Amino acid sequence: MNSVLLPQNKLEQFLLEGLKDLQFNNTDSHYTFNTTVGLVQTLEVLKKRGACQYSTLRGNLHDFCNSGIFQLDLDQYEIVQALEDPEFMETYTSHAMNPFDIAKVLSIVYNDNCWGDKDELIKQI
Amino acid sequence: MANIYAYVDTCVMADIIISLDASNDLNPVAGTFLLPEMLPILNKIKENERFSKVVTSAFTFVELINKFSDIFKNTEVTMQKLYALMKQPPEWLVIEPLNELTEKSYCNVPTKVEGENVSMDDAIHIATALQRNDEIVFLTTDHILRKIELPNLKFI
Numbered sequence: 001m002n003s004v005l006l007p008q009n010k011l012e013q014f015l016l017e018g019l020k021d022l023q024f025n026n027t028d029s030h031y032t033f034n035t036t037v038g039l040v041q042t043l044e045v046l047k048k049r050g051a052c053q054y055s056t057l058r059g060n061l062h063d064f065c066n067s068g069i070f071q072l073d074l075d076q077y078e079i080v081q082a083l084e085d086p087e088f089m090e091t092y093t094s095h096a097m098n099p100f101d102i103a104k105v106l107s108i109v110y111n112d113n114c115w116g117d118k119d120e121l122i123k124q125i
Numbered sequence: 126m127a128n129i130y131a132y133v134d135t136c137v138m139a140d141i142i143i144s145l146d147a148s149n150d151l152n153p154v155a156g157t158f159l160l161p162e163m164l165p166i167l168n169k170i171k172e173n174e175r176f177s178k179v180v181t182s183a184f185t186f187v188e189l190i191n192k193f194s195d196i197f198k199n200t201e202v203t204m205q206k207l208y209a210l211m212k213q214p215p216e217w218l219v220i221e222p223l224n225e226l227t228e229k230s231y232c233n234v235p236t237k238v239e240g241e242n243v244s245m246d247d248a249i250h251i252a253t254a255l256q257r258n259d260e261i262v263f264l265t266t267d268h269i270l271r272k273i274e275l276p277n278l279k280f281i
Contacts, residue, residue: 036223037184040231040252044245047236058232065225075222076183076211079190083208089190099191099246103184103223 003116005108005124006034006069011042016052018060019067031116035072037103038125039064072107072114081110101125129177131166132254134247134265135188138181139196141167142189142206149215151179163264163281174217180261182221182253186211188246223249226256238272254278 011034039061046057065071082088088109092102108114108121133141140159144152151174153159153167170177189196189207214220221227230252236243243251247270254261255275263280265271271280 036225036228039228040223040249041245043228043231044236044248047232054232058229061228061232065228071225073222073224074183074187075224076186076214076220079183079186080208080211083190083204083211093190093193097191099184099187102191103187106187 002030003114003118003121004030004032005038005121006032007124008038008042008045011039012046012051014064014067015042015046015057015060019063031070033070033072033108033114033121035104035107035125036074037100037107039071041100070113072111074103074107074111078106078110082106128173129166129169130180130257130259130261131170131178132180132250132261132263133185134181134250134263134267134270135185136266137163137264138185139189141179142202142210143197143200145206149210151215151217158266159264160266166262166264166281170217174215177217178219179217180219180221180254180257182223182227182250184223184246184249184253186220221253221256223253227252230255233275235273238269241269241272243269243273251275251278 043057046052092105104125105122108118136158140156141153143156144154146152151167151171153164155161155164167179170179186207193204211220231248233255234243234248234251247267251270251273254263255277260277263278265280
């Protein structure tokens with residue numbers, strides 16, 4: 001099973017230029033994921049750069065959310081599972097790691113909608 | 126009594142947690158970030174907690190866990206306390222997820238206010254408050270956030 005996290009540059013491109021009718025084909029052997037926190041980070045970059053009007057950003061974001069890509073949200077249940085997992089806590093809750101990256105890892109490791117090689121997905125953060 | 130929704134950022138949430146009793150009943154006491162002027166709002170929620178709520182983001186708890194030893198040093202708060210709060214939130218608390226609604230609201234949060242940058246973590250809190258699409262009081266001591274003007278949002 002091939003699972004990939006949409007790279008930042010691709011996300012930027014989609015949010016700036018729109019998807020241009022591109023649909024993500026998620027099949028039994030290939031999944032494309034995106035984390036909500038990763039998308040928020042991309043929005044932040046584009047807003048700070050003044051890359052486009054907020055209305056354009058909103059429109060492209062709407063299309064992106066309907067593109068078929070699997071979005072990995074973060075809610076309290078993922079965090080609860082992390083707190084039940086001493087190995088995770090030891091590895092990921094040091095000050096060396098920022099809360100955005102921790103949130104992304106949580107979204108991947110504990111989200112029930114994330115399949116495939118999670119270690120590989122974490123490397124792609 | 127009208128329903129009240131009060132969004133709290135990470136620092137204010139930390140002070141609320143510090144002031145909780147063993148049953149996690151809302152028992153607000155002024156602290157470093159929980160200012161005296163915020164107490165009347167929280168006490169009104171306590172009186173009507175079936176319908177009025179303290180709201181925060183799941184991201185708040187990621188920040189609290191990330192800096193647990195700094196934030197909760199010299200207190201009796203344990204990681205088990207945070208776990209219990211999230212596993213079974215008390216009636217007065219709503220923990221909002223980071224999801225598509227957060228992303229959409231994030232587009233409405235300014236990056237600067239009066240020349241000062243709004244940090245990304247603060248912007249996530251604002252977006253989470255906005256995603257309820259309801260009037261909400263925002264409790265924070267952050268001087269930059271308090272200058273933001275957005276529909277449905279009132280800072281205290």
